[in-house]
Amino acid sequence: MSAIVDFPVKPEARPYLDAFARGDFTRDRREPEWLVGYRKASLARFAELGFPSRRSEAWRYIDLRPLEERPMLPVRGPKRASDRLAVRARLAEIGLAQPTHRLVLVDGRFSREFSALDRLPSGVWLGSTAAAIAERPELLRSRLETPPLDPARPFTSLNSAFFADGFVLDIAPGFAVERPFEILHLASGDTDTSLHTRSVVVAGEGSRAAVIETFSGAGAYWRNDVVEWRLAPGAELARVAVVEEGEEALHFGEMLATLGAASRLSSFVLLLGGRSTRQEATVRSEGERSRCDLGGAFLLSGRQEANILTTVDHAAPGGETCENFKGVAAGRAHGAFQGRITVRPGAQKVDAHQLSRNLVLSSRAAIDSKPELEIYADDVKCSHGAAVGDLDEAALFYLRARGIPNAEARRMLIEAFVQEAVELVEPAPVREHLLSRIGFRVASLEE
Amino acid sequence: MVRMLEITNLHARLSDGREILRGIDLSVGSSEVHAIMGPNGSGKSTLAAVLAGRDGYEVSEGTVSYLGRDLLAMEPDERAREGLFLAFQYPVEIPGVNNMYFLRTAINALRRHRGEPELDAGQFLRVVRTKLKQLDIGEDLLQRAVNVGFSGGEKKRNEVFQMAMLEPRLAILDETDSGLDIDALKIVARGVNQQRSPQRAIVVITHYQRLLNYVEPDRVHVLQGGRIVQSGDKSLAIELERRGYGEVEAA
Numbered sequence: 001m002s003a004i005v006d007f008p009v010k011p012e013a014r015p016y017l018d019a020f021a022r023g024d025f026t027r028d029r030r031e032p033e034w035l036v037g038y039r040k041a042s043l044a045r046f047a048e049l050g051f052p053s054r055r056s057e058a059w060r061y062i063d064l065r066p067l068e069e070r071p072m073l074p075v076r077g078p079k080r081a082s083d084r085l086a087v088r089a090r091l092a093e094i095g096l097a098q099p100t101h102r103l104v105l106v107d108g109r110f111s112r113e114f115s116a117l118d119r120l121p122s123g124v125w126l127g128s129t130a131a132a133i134a135e136r137p138e139l140l141r142s143r144l145e146t147p148p149l150d151p152a153r154p155f156t157s158l159n160s161a162f163f164a165d166g167f168v169l170d171i172a173p174g175f176a177v178e179r180p181f182e183i184l185h186l187a188s189g190d191t192d193t194s195l196h197t198r199s200v201v202v203a204g205e206g207s208r209a210a211v212i213e214t215f216s217g218a219g220a221y222w223r224n225d226v227v228e229w230r231l232a233p234g235a236e237l238a239r240v241a242v243v244e245e246g247e248e249a250l251h252f253g254e255m256l257a258t259l260g261a262a263s264r265l266s267s268f269v270l271l272l273g274g275r276s277t278r279q280e281a282t283v284r285s286e287g288e289r290s291r292c293d294l295g296g297a298f299l300l301s302g303r304q305e306a307n308i309l310t311t312v313d314h315a316a317p318g319g320e321t322c323e324n325f326k327g328v329a330a331g332r333a334h335g336a337f338q339g340r341i342t343v344r345p346g347a348q349k350v351d352a353h354q355l356s357r358n359l360v361l362s363s364r365a366a367i368d369s370k371p372e373l374e375i376y377a378d379d380v381k382c383s384h385g386a387a388v389g390d391l392d393e394a395a396l397f398y399l400r401a402r403g404i405p406n407a408e409a410r411r412m413l414i415e416a417f418v419q420e421a422v423e424l425v426e427p428a429p430v431r432e433h434l435l436s437r438i439g440f441r442v443a444s445l446e447e
Numbered sequence: 448m449v450r451m452l453e454i455t456n457l458h459a460r461l462s463d464g465r466e467i468l469r470g471i472d473l474s475v476g477s478s479e480v481h482a483i484m485g486p487n488g489s490g491k492s493t494l495a496a497v498l499a500g501r502d503g504y505e506v507s508e509g510t511v512s513y514l515g516r517d518l519l520a521m522e523p524d525e526r527a528r529e530g531l532f533l534a535f536q537y538p539v540e541i542p543g544v545n546n547m548y549f550l551r552t553a554i555n556a557l558r559r560h561r562g563e564p565e566l567d568a569g570q571f572l573r574v575v576r577t578k579l580k581q582l583d584i585g586e587d588l589l590q591r592a593v594n595v596g597f598s599g600g601e602k603k604r605n606e607v608f609q610m611a612m613l614e615p616r617l618a619i620l621d622e623t624d625s626g627l628d629i630d631a632l633k634i635v636a637r638g639v640n641q642q643r644s645p646q647r648a649i650v651v652i653t654h655y656q657r658l659l660n661y662v663e664p665d666r667v668h669v670l671q672g673g674r675i676v677q678s679g680d681k682s683l684a685i686e687l688e689r690r691g692y693g694e695v696e697a698a
Contacts, residue, residue: 393502398539398593401499402553402609403527403560412552416543 005043010050015071017047020161034141035133042160049154061307061336061368062278067250072194072222074162075107087114087186094216094244096433100179101126106186108195108223109165114184123175123207129166129198139170143200143228150282155252159226163198166227169211173204173232180210180238180430185225187217187246199227203235203263210238212430216273220248228256231263233287238266240430242437245274253279261287261316268425269296270434271306272441280309285347289318295425297326297418299441300333300365309338314347317377321351326421327358328414329365330445339384340372347377354384359391359417361410361446407446415442448476449514451617451648452498457509458673459497467493469673470509475617478645482659482684483652485670486692491652492536494670495621499533500526513617527553528560530616534606534623541593546605547575549593550612557613578611582638600631607638618642619650624658636661656688 009017020043031039051068052059087106091114095102103126104114110128120126125136132140144160167183187195203209215223223245231237245251251274257265269279283292298306312321327335337356358367371384391413399409418438425431452475459468467490475481485491497504498511500523511518518526541549554574555565566574579586584604594602603623610618623635639649639662651662659667659681667683668675671692677683 392539392541394539395541397501397523398535398541399544399549399553400522400524401501401527401533401535402549402613403524403556404553405524405556406522408552408556409524412544412549413541416541420543 005047007048009047012051012068012071013047015073016158016162017043019073031133032137034145038144039161042157045151046154046157046161049152049157052154057338058280058309061334061338062276062305067222070192072192074196075164075190075193083188084113087188090186090216091184094214094242094437095184096180096182096212096429098429099182102182102184103128103167104184104186105165105167105197107188107190108185108197110167121175121177123172124177125168125170126181127168129163129168129200132168132200136168136170139202140168140200143202143230153254155224156226156254159196159198159224159254162194162196163226164196166197166199168199169201169209171203171207171209171235174206175204176208177210178427180212180427183211183213185213185215185217185223187219187221187223187249189217189219190221191219192221194222194224197223197225199225201227201229201237201239203229203231203237205232205260206234207232208236210240210427210430212240212242212433214242214244215251215253216244216246217249218246221246222250222252224252226254226256229258229265231257231259231265231290233260234262235260236264238426238430239268240425240434241267241269241279242434243269243271243274243277243279244437245277247273247275249274251277255279255281257281257283259283259285259287259290259292259319262289263287264291264293266293266424266426267295268422268434269308270437271296271298271300271308272437274304274306276305278307278309280311282311282313284313285316285319285321288316290316291320292322293424294321294323295325295421297328297421297438298335299328299418299438299445300335301330301445302333303331304333305335306333307336307338311340312342312352314341314343314350314352317346317348317350319347319350319352321353323354323356324421325356326418327356327367327369328361328418328445329359329367330361332362332364334366336368336370338370338372340374341382341384342374343377343380343382345376348379350377350380350382352380352382356386358386358388359414360388361391361414410446411442414445415439418442448478450512451475451477451479451514452650453512455510455512457494457497457511458507459493459504460507462503462505466507467504467673468497471670471673471675473668473675475648475650477616477648478643479665480643480649480651480662482664482667483650483670484654484656484667484684484687487654489670490673491654491670492621495533495536495619495652498619499523499531524556527613528557532610532613532615532618534603534610534618534620536621536623536625538594538597538602538606540595540597542595544593546591546593547589550575550589550609553609554612574612578608581641582608582611583634584608599626600628603627603631604634607635610642611638616646617648617650619652621652622654623651624653624655632658633661656684659684
C-alpha cells in the first residue's frame, strides 16, 4: 500500500485514503497523468481537512456523526447489471413526461442503455464525464484545475479524488436550445457505499439552455455530487435540481457557478426525499451586470433533515441577485436555509434581494433561516426577509367551511405555499414537472 | 315543514372568558327566510361563527340541533358537507389556490359525502357557467386565486356564487350586504332569492334593513346583548329602521 500523504490524517478520513491506495475503485480506468495527479492532490487536501467540523457554520445543520462512525466507501468498479425493469419504472416516475435529451447515470456511472442522446442539436456536446476525459480533455482539465472558489471544502476534495463519472454539457457560443437537457442520477440499491459524481456545464457567449437534474434511488447510500457551471458573457442558463433520494440516503450536492458579464443564471432546487439532504450553491458574479435568480424549496417529514445554502459573491458592478426560498417541515423534520450575499468593494449598483419563508407543521418540526449580507460597496440595494410560521388558520377554516376535509384543506394550502416559488421556473414542461412532484410529495407529508 | 335549525338557550364565550351569546333561542324551518338584526357588538357574527364551527369560541350552555342532529358535535367541514353554508362577512384571501380548483374540490367533497360520483372538469365547468349566468356574474372571478385582489363587492358575489354552487340546506349570510353599492346589493339579493326553496332555510344576518327591501324575510329577530329580545314579521325590520335599536332595548 503506497502512502498518499506523509502527515497524520484525520481518523474519519483514513478509510478513504486506504481505499484510494488500494485502487480498487479505479481498476477499470486508465486515466491521463494530469487527472491522476489531480486526484492525488485532492485526496491529500481531504486528508488534511478531514470531515467538516460540527462547529463549522456551513455544516451545523447536517448530522455527520453516522458518516463519521461508519465509512461509506466509493462503489468499486462498474456495477453489476442493475434490474432493468426497476430502473425503467423509476425513470418513468421521476423523469420528464416527454424527454428529449436525456442522460442517465446509474450508481454514478453513465448508462448508454437508458440515455437518449441521439438527437442532440448542433452546437451542443453532451456526454459522460468519462467520455469527456477521453474526447474533451482540455475542457475538463481547465475546469478541474481552476483553483476552487473556496478551497476549504472537504467533500468537494473527496469528490475530486473519487468521482467515477458525471456529465459534461458544452454549448457553443450563440446556440440556443429550447428543450431542456435532462440528467437522471439513479442509485440502484447498494447500501453503505458512496457515489461521487462530477459534472461540468459550459455555456458559450450568448448561448441559452436549460438543465434539469433529478437524483433518486433506493438504499442507504451517500451521494456526493459536484457540478460546475460556467457562463460566458451573455449566456443564459436555467438549472433545476430535484432531490428525491431513498429514505435512508444522504445527499450532498454542490453547485459552483461563475457568471460572465450580462449572463443570467436561474437555479431552482427542490429537496423532497432522502434522510439528510444538502444542496449548496456558490455563485461568483465576475462580469458586470450579471443576473442570478436562486429559488428552491424543501418539503420534509418524519426525521428528515435538509439544508439549502447559497453564497452569491458580487465581485463586479451592476449585478442582480434575486432569491426566493420556501421550506415546509412536518413530523420531526428539521430544515435550514442559509443565504449569504457578499458585495465586494467597487461592485457598485448591485441589486440583491433574498426571501426565505417557511411553514412548520408540527410542534416537533423546526426550520432555521439564516440570512447574511456582507456589503463592502456603498451604492447598492440589498434586502432580506425571513419568516417561519404555521398554516393560515383563517384560510384553513374558510376551506373547511366549504366542506373540504381538514387534511385535504391543509394539503391545498401547503401546495399553494410551495407552488408560489415555482411560478417563475422555465421552461414550462420543467415547471409542470416540479408542480407534479410537489403535489406527489405533499400528499404524503402529514400522513 | 322540516325543523332545520333549533337553537336552545345557547351561551358562548370567547377564549378570554367574555360571554357574547347569553341564551339564544331560535327555531328555523325549511322554506323560511329569517333575518337577524342588531347593533354592532350584539353577537350576530359570533352566532354565525359558532354555527359554522369556527375556533376561538366556547359553548358553555345550550344546544343546537340541525336536521335533528347535534350540530356542535360536528367538525366545521362535516357541517358544510351536511348542507350548512356560511357566507363570510370577511371572505378570506387564499393566495396560490385557484378559485375554480377550490370550488371543484369543495363540490366533489360534498358529492363524495353523499355517495355521488365526482364531477370531472368538463361537467363542473358546465354547472359553473349555468350558475354564473343565473347570477349575472362574470367568469373572470374563477381564474383568479380565491378572493385575492377582489374588491369588496366581488368577494361578496363570490360568496353568493359559492352558495349557489353548493346548494346548501341551511345558508347563513353574515352581513353579506355590508359595504355593497346598490348594484352589488341587487346581485346578492337575486342570489339569495333564487336560493329560496321549500327544502332550504336562509338566515340573513344584517345590521341594516336595506337588504330586506330586496329579500323579504318570513321572520325578523332583534339580537341585543347576546339574546334575541324581539321577534316579528317583516314589519319589525321597517320599524327598526325608523326607530333605531335604542327604542327596542327600552321597550
